[in-house]
Amino acid sequence: MFVCVNQRPAGGKPCCGRGGGTDLLAALQREVATRPDLCGSVAVTGCDCLGPCFDGPNLVVYPEGTWYAGVGLDDVAELSRRHLEAGEVVQRLVYAWPDDDEEDGGGDTGAAAPAEE
Numbered sequence: 001m002f003v004c005v006n007q008r009p010a011g012g013k014p015c016c017g018r019g020g021g022t023d024l025l026a027a028l029q030r031e032v033a034t035r036p037d038l039c040g041s042v043a044v045t046g047c048d049c050l051g052p053c054f055d056g057p058n059l060v061v062y063p064e065g066t067w068y069a070g071v072g073l074d075d076v077a078e079l080s081r082r083h084l085e086a087g088e089v090v091q092r093l094v095y096a097w098p099d100d101d102e103e104d105g106g107g108d109t110g111a112a113a114p115a116e117e
C-alpha cells in the first residue's frame with residue numbers, strides 16, 4: 001500500500017502530506033504492525049505525488065491497483081478490515097479517474113464504423 005505524503009509549500013497546489021497523508025501513513029503502519037494477520041504480508045509505505053492532489057489524501061493498493069482518495073484517519077480501521085484483511089474494495093473511497101475522453105474534450109469522433117459486407 002502506497003500512501004501519498006508529498007509535501008508542497010503552502011499556498012499552492014494542495015498536497016496530501018499537509019492534508020493528512022502523513023498522519024494517515026503513520027496510522028496505517030501502526031494498524032498493520034499490530035495485526036498479526038497483516039504484519040509480514042502487507043507493506044505500507046509513503047510515496048510522493050500519485051497525481052490526483054486535489055482529492056487527497058490518496059493511496060493505492062497493489063497488486064490489485066485499487067486507488068483510494070480522500071482517505072482520513074476514520075477510514076483506517078475499515079480499510080484494514082475490509083480491504084487488507086478480506087480483499088474487499090471499499091467502494092465509497094475508490095478514486096474515479098476522469099475519463100480520458102472527457103478530459104481532452106474528445107470522445108466519440110463521429111466516425112462511422114465500416115459497413116459490414
Ligand code: FES
Pocket residue numbers: 004005006007014015016017048049050051052053054056057058
Ligand atoms: S500530493 Fe498526493 S496525489 Fe499529489
